[in-house]
Amino acid sequence: MKKKNLLAIGLVFVLSLTLILSGCGNGSGSSDSSSSSKDSSSSSEALSGKITIGGSTALQPLAAQVAKEFMEKNPDVQIEVQGGGSGTGLSEAQAGNFDIGMSDVFAESKSNIDAKALKDYQVAVVGMTAAVNPKAGVKNLTKKQLQDVFTGKVKNWKDVGGKDLKITLVNRPDGSGTRATFDQFALDNKTPAEGITQDSTNTVKKIISETPGAVGYMALSYFTANDTSVTKLSIDGVEASDENVGSGKFPVWAYEHMYTKGEPSKLVKAFLDFMMSDDVQTKDVPAQGYLSVKDMKVQRDADGKQTDK
Amino acid sequence: MKIGKVVTDAAPASRNRSKLINEKGFFSRLTDRTSESRGKLLIYGSALLMIVAVTAITLFLTIQGLRSFVVDRLNFWTFITGTEWFPDRAKNPSFGAFPFIFGSMAVTFLAALIATPIAIGTALFMAEIAKKWGAKIMQPVIEILVGIPSVVYGLIGLSIVVPFMRQHFGGTGFNLITGAIVVGIMILPTVASIAADSIRAVPDSLRQASYAIGATKWQTIWRVVIPAAGSSLLTAIILGMSRAFGEALAVQMVIGNVGKIPSSILDPSATLTTIITLSMGHTTTGSLLNDALWSLGLILLLISYVFIVIIRFIGKKGEKR
Numbered sequence: 164m165k166k167k168n169l170l171a172i173g174l175v176f177v178l179s180l181t182l183i184l185s186g187c188g189n190g191s192g193s194s195d196s197s198s199s200s201k202d203s204s205s206s207s208e209a210l211s212g213k214i215t216i217g218g219s220t221a222l223q224p225l226a227a228q229v230a231k232e233f234m235e236k237n238p239d240v241q242i243e244v245q246g247g248g249s250g251t252g253l254s255e256a257q258a259g260n261f262d263i264g265m266s267d268v269f270a271e272s273k274s275n276i277d278a279k280a281l282k283d284y285q286v287a288v289v290g291m292t293a294a295v296n297p298k299a300g301v302k303n304l305t306k307k308q309l310q311d312v313f314t315g316k317v318k319n320w321k322d323v324g325g326k327d328l329k330i331t332l333v334n335r336p337d338g339s340g341t342r343a344t345f346d347q348f349a350l351d352n353k354t355p356a357e358g359i360t361q362d363s364t365n366t367v368k369k370i371i372s373e374t375p376g377a378v379g380y381m382a383l384s385y386f387t388a389n390d391t392s393v394t395k396l397s398i399d400g401v402e403a404s405d406e407n408v409g410s411g412k413f414p415v416w417a418y419e420h421m422y423t424k425g426e427p428s429k430l431v432k433a434f435l436d437f438m439m440s441d442d443v444q445t446k447d448v449p450a451q452g453y454l455s456v457k458d459m460k461v462q463r464d465a466d467g468k469q470t471d472k
Numbered sequence: 473m474k475i476g477k478v479v480t481d482a483a484p485a486s487r488n489r490s491k492l493i494n495e496k497g498f499f500s501r502l503t504d505r506t507s508e509s510r511g512k513l514l515i516y517g518s519a520l521l522m523i524v525a526v527t528a529i530t531l532f533l534t535i536q537g538l539r540s541f542v543v544d545r546l547n548f549w550t551f552i553t554g555t556e557w558f559p560d561r562a563k564n565p566s567f568g569a570f571p572f573i574f575g576s577m578a579v580t581f582l583a584a585l586i587a588t589p590i591a592i593g594t595a596l597f598m599a600e601i602a603k604k605w606g607a608k609i610m611q612p613v614i615e616i617l618v619g620i621p622s623v624v625y626g627l628i629g630l631s632i633v634v635p636f637m638r639q640h641f642g643g644t645g646f647n648l649i650t651g652a653i654v655v656g657i658m659i660l661p662t663v664a665s666i667a668a669d670s671i672r673a674v675p676d677s678l679r680q681a682s683y684a685i686g687a688t689k690w691q692t693i694w695r696v697v698i699p700a701a702g703s704s705l706l707t708a709i710i711l712g713m714s715r716a717f718g719e720a721l722a723v724q725m726v727i728g729n730v731g732k733i734p735s736s737i738l739d740p741s742a743t744l745t746t747i748i749t750l751s752m753g754h755t756t757t758g759s760l761l762n763d764a765l766w767s768l769g770l771i772l773l774l775i776s777y778v779f780i781v782i783i784r785f786i787g788k789k790g791e792k793r
Binding site: 220246247248249250251253254258273274275276331336337338339340342343346354357358359360361362366369370373374377 | 557558559560561630635638643644645646725728729730731732740742747750751752753754755756757758759760761762
């Protein structure tokens with residue numbers, strides 16, 4: 164019995180090793196022959212090769228969708244989109260392991276990344292705002308009140324015009340791009356008090372909707388029109404809408420970045436051009452809940468200074 | 473007659489074989505089914521790989537984990553005992569890992585406290601009371617429970633235990649005891665199956681002797697079987713605890729992840745593993761926070777080594793007795 168088990172474990176181990184090895188090895192070679200007949204008319208000079216994209220999990224769905232479309236147009240190209248987080252995206256792009264590193268934050272904001280060696284492509288804009296449990300009875304807060312809530316100065320919703328209900332904070336992990344953006348533009352760099360910490364936006368939304376008095380923050384795409392499970396908070400009377408983010412009236416937003424190490428290769432450049440094309444920017448970007456960079460009337464530099472375009 | 477024949481036959485055969493081996497090249501020696509060196513190489517190779525892997529992981533984690541103290545000049549003592557974890561604060565970021573060490577310990581011990589009585593009860597049922605039924609039905613059920621991935625336990629915890637705690641004890645439902653319950657259920661089958669094995673290993677003569685002097689079944693179990701299985705039962709519990717200690721995913725989903733020492737078991741908390749899985753992806757390689765997370769990993773490894781040492785120690789003590 165035991166011997167058989169050992170043998171089975173050994174076999175599984177060897178099998179997984181060979182799978183991993185073969186997975187690394189074949190790259191673009193094997194899949195080319197079968198798919199070449201499908202679509203040969205799309206481009207005059209056929210692109211081929213492999214692109215590895217990785218990093219921010221917030222940007223991952225959009226990148227995966229665009230990659231799928233790009234591969235349909237260029238069947239000889241293989242694109243692999245991984246997650247890993249913004250930090251991983253920047254580190255691996257700098258090390259050259261990812262052709263494109265995705266990040267929610269400017270490379271300049273990470274101290275040990277040489278931002279000059281990376282080329283920044285701002286592919287989309289994401290707006291975010293505070294989400295409140297409906298029982299709190301709050302729809303609008305001034306920026307000062309919002310800061311008091313998140314820094315723990317105010318502990319009950321009745322002190323900021325809501326019902327008599329204890330405030331429960333829902334934070335994001337240290338280093339998260341969403342947290343960095345919210346801290347910088349909504350809290351003016353004040354450090355939020357300790358609270359429940361969750362990484363995934365869906366979990367955050369679930370917690371806020373189920374816990375009376377909970378407050379957190381998330382991207383605007385997670386507030387849907389008919390969804391009353393969480394209340395979308397306006398700041399200083401300005402509604403957190405795509406239009407207000409685009410016009411620069413609503414301050415809490417960030418770019419989604421794609422970084423390449425130095426100048427990109429021809430293939431990677433073609434993909435990034437496709438990413439910035441009107442086709443993708445007007446169709447896929449809004450469909451995935453982002454704002455197109457082209458709709459922005461304002462722009463921002465790495466220090467957070469906002470200027471008109 | 474027969475024996476003599478075998479002996480006389482065997483000698484030249486083995487001589488032939490050794491001659492064959494010497495004549496063959498390296499590759500044919502490995503591919504030949506009857507070859508001695510093939511099996512030897514396989515077994516020695518596996519053993520070596522194991523040792524190399526353990527050494528490499530320890531070395532790598534030590535080097536990475538010491539970076540925050542050597543390169544980034546964090547004070548080791550304040551890192552271990554500090555209670556403020558604000559790595560992102562613009563002014564004087566602080567790295568105090570004590571809340572996480574405390575959280576890990578608390579979850580582990582509470583989980584063991586919850587799991588142990590139930591697990592040993594189950595083990596006694598399987599190995600003492602309903603032996604046939606236990607072996608036929610309970611054993612497979614427990615094996616299935618061991619195989620359920622931790623993310624499933626986490627999901628069940630998030631959608632059942634958390635709302636339950638919120639309704640009955642107030643607060644958010646994300647707290648230390650919720651984490652301990654989820655992990656306790658998770659380690660239950662591990663503890664139960666090892667405990668059942670150790671109870672079965674108690675020699676029958678002891679039970680018969682106990683019945684012979686007129687003891688009831690319960691008296692036999694309580695006074696004879698459990699003390700006799702004692703040290704291996706402890707090993708089962710500590711093995712379960714070391715699994716609880718290393719669990720990240722399920723705990724992260726239900727414990728709330730607050731980097732503060734909880735004032736009661738109904739307060740949210742965080743563990744070493746949850747803070748690593750939550751923050752690691754957001755950090756860049758070589759940054760201060762990244763190094764600090766590696767240091768947490770090193771602490772985790774060292775504490776799980778302590779668990780192993782305890783298990784060895786108890787095992788030895790049991791042998792002596």
